[in-house]
Amino acid sequence: MSALGELGRLKSATSVGKKQNKAAYLFLTPWFVGLALVTIGPMIASFALSFTRYNLLSPPKFNGFDNYVRMWEDERLHTALQVTFTYVLVSVPLQLAVALFLAIILDRGLRGLAFYRSAFYLPSLLGASVAIAMLWRQIFGVDGLINQVLAWFGIEGQGWISSPDTALGTLMILHVWTFGSPMIIFLAGLRQIPSMYYEAAAVDGANRRQQLFRITIPLLTPIIFFNAVLQLIGTFQSFTQAYIVSGGTGGPVDSTLFYTLYLYQQGFANFNMGYASAMAWLLLIITALLTVVAFWSSKFWVFYDDEN
Structure with missing residues (x-):
């Protein structure tokens, strides 16, 4: 009985921990969205644009490492x-x-x-x-x-x-x-x-x-x-x-x-x-x-x- 009781307590604690994690992730969701849209997204876009010729008025054209060579x-x-x-x-x-x-x-x-x-x-x-x-x-x-x-x-x-x-x-x-x-x-x-x-x-x-x-x-x-x-x-x-x-x-x-x-x-x-x-x-x-x-x-x- 003691072993079964201990196992039950562990399962209960695990369940409570999962619920707390879900609540934490829920409250952190706006931060994750902001991180993706405001930081990670623009960084990926700028890295891709660094290999292009882009003047904001026409679609970017791939030019390889020309921008880095130009520097x-x-x-x-x-x-x-x-x-x-x-x-x-x-x-x-x-x-x-x-x-x-x-x-x-x-x-x-x-x-x-x-x-x-x-x-x-x-x-x-x-x-x-x-x-x-x-x-x-x-x-x-x-x-x-x-x-x-x-x-x-x-x-x-x-x-x-x-x-x-x-x-x-x-x-x-x-x-x-x-x-x-x-x-x-x-x-x-x-x-x-x-x-x-x-x-x-x-x-x-x-x-x-x-x-x-x-x-x-x-x-x-x-x-x-x-x-x-x-x-x-x-x-x-x-x-x-x-x-x-x-x-x-x-x-x-x-x-x-x-x-x-x-x-x-x-x-x-x-x-x-x-x-x-x-x-x-x-x-x-x-x-x-x-x-x-x-x-x-x-x-x-x-x-x-x-x-x-």
Whole structure:
């Protein structure tokens, strides 16, 4: 009887589990539909179009690997890659450094912490908007705020946006200004570091600088890695800032020609949708490879507190 009773209980539990699974799948159905229609479907379509010549006005015509071969010979695409890599490799570390610095300051328990946390997070919400990009264009214009401030000190300004030497730098400053999101994540990570480590270090005579580089940063490396990967992927997809500041041209002299902006020009200005699809897949491959490299390198510098 006991064996039969146990078998009955197992069957009952299995039946309940199946019903719960069905309910879960039912509630997840809208997400699965969205994933298929909004993500997987367009990805498959773009991959197919990358092997075609398609101008949006006539049916696509298969052309093999011509679009991918063309990318090797496209000088503007090479320029766009150079501009984008420069933008990413400079602005991402600077943004993370500023975010970590401010998180450490806020972690000391300032009065009105909630206000500062909200105020510093706000640029992350607005930084990629059209309004902020237009404002940035005015600030760094010939008659903008930057030149007005310089004039107070007797320094003659210039058109920061219109100069190929400084145009990209203004976009880097804009990206660094959107430090709020990684700062909040850093602040949460700092709150998770046990205070006993600092107390033990203080007993041993360690000063603040030593505690920062021997305790805080090593224990924060998982958060640094997480923020770095997120910002790396997101920054490669930057578009609005360059489009608004340059008027959609990527100028002056292609100095702000982000890869996504050139992809937009090919797809929606020149109606080379097949070529633009191939460019999109190249961008996916680049970001995927860099992410893989980041995860591989993490084993050399990321420290987890639960490691033996």
